[in-house]
Amino acid sequence: MMLSLKQVEDYDQQGFLIIKDFISGSQRQALMQHAAQLIDAFEPQAKRSIFTTDEQERSSDDYFLKSASNISFFFEAKAIDNEGNFTVPKHQSINKIGHAQHLLDPVYKNIVKELDFANIGRALGIVQPRAVQSMHIFKQPSIGGEVGLHQDSTFLYTQPKSCIGFWLALEDATVENGCLQALPQGHKIPLKQRFKLSKNGGTEFECLDNTPWPKAPLALLEVPAGTLIILHGQLPHYSAANTSSKSRQAFTLHLVDDTCDYPEDNWLQPLKTL
Numbered sequence: 001m002m003l004s005l006k007q008v009e010d011y012d013q014q015g016f017l018i019i020k021d022f023i024s025g026s027q028r029q030a031l032m033q034h035a036a037q038l039i040d041a042f043e044p045q046a047k048r049s050i051f052t053t054d055e056q057e058r059s060s061d062d063y064f065l066k067s068a069s070n071i072s073f074f075f076e077a078k079a080i081d082n083e084g085n086f087t088v089p090k091h092q093s094i095n096k097i098g099h100a101q102h103l104l105d106p107v108y109k110n111i112v113k114e115l116d117f118a119n120i121g122r123a124l125g126i127v128q129p130r131a132v133q134s135m136h137i138f139k140q141p142s143i144g145g146e147v148g149l150h151q152d153s154t155f156l157y158t159q160p161k162s163c164i165g166f167w168l169a170l171e172d173a174t175v176e177n178g179c180l181q182a183l184p185q186g187h188k189i190p191l192k193q194r195f196k197l198s199k200n201g202g203t204e205f206e207c208l209d210n211t212p213w214p215k216a217p218l219a220l221l222e223v224p225a226g227t228l229i230i231l232h233g234q235l236p237h238y239s240a241a242n243t244s245s246k247s248r249q250a251f252t253l254h255l256v257d258d259t260c261d262y263p264e265d266n267w268l269q270p271l272k273t274l
């Protein structure tokens with residue numbers, strides 16, 4: 001699709017843009033059904049081993065870092081109890097699937113191509129769009145976790161900064177089930193931190209600006225299924241825990257500009273060949 005001048009202006013002014021009916025019902029169903037099939041085929045350990053804190057951190061860091069270039073499954077924190085047992089059935093335990101299905105999985109790959117995010121990225125200033133990360137987020141009923149206030153350029157840093165996030169509602173997103181919340185015009189504040197590889201092989205946050213978040217209220221971005229929300233990489237956004245009985249599935253894709261420098265110590269090192 002082509003963005004209008006007004007849409008580009010709104011994005012530049014507010015730091016986000018909402019486009020209703022961006023994706024068809026059949027495309028949404030295809031993505032959700034496919035995710036369900038991937039979860040069918042995924043075999044979590046029946047009982048997760050108990051590690052010491054250090055080992056646990058190392059192994060989850062390792063799984064997380066490898067997910068940059070494969071299709072990994074992450075659990076909702078509340079889906080596993082202190083003894084490592086699942087508290088819910090497998091299909092309700094997954095927080096998200098990520099981070100390279102847009103490159104590796106034919107169903108995601110086709111839909112990403114059909115929706116032509118790269119063209120929208122170009123309209124918003126990216127010279128050479130490169131999709132570096134995708135996520136299928138579930139926000140499970142009753143246990144879907146909170147996502148703390150953050151800026152996406154923290155995780156996908158380039159010099160100069162270029163990240164744009166595309167957040168696609170696969171189901172209705174409401175206050176009850178943890179819709180996105182964002183700070184209007186918040187993309188004008190500096191980037192607060194960078195999440196990067198640390199010297200010991202793990203990950204760490206580097207502080208870039210330690211002023212507190214602005215006190216202004218967040219806008220509640222309640223949207224019907226099929227809506228696309230485009231987020232500027234510096235726009236602070238958040239989502240609350242889902243305590244309702246409905247899931248709130250979303251698909252996200254992040255673009256950066258390949259003409260910018262992508263540091264070797266970014267946590268996410270995308271597949272080199274693509």
Ligand SMILES: O=C(O)CCC(=O)C(=O)O
Nearest residue numbers: 137147152237239250252
């Ligand atoms: O879907 C959510 O709840 C949050 C997603 C998000 O913040 C992100 O993709 O950066």
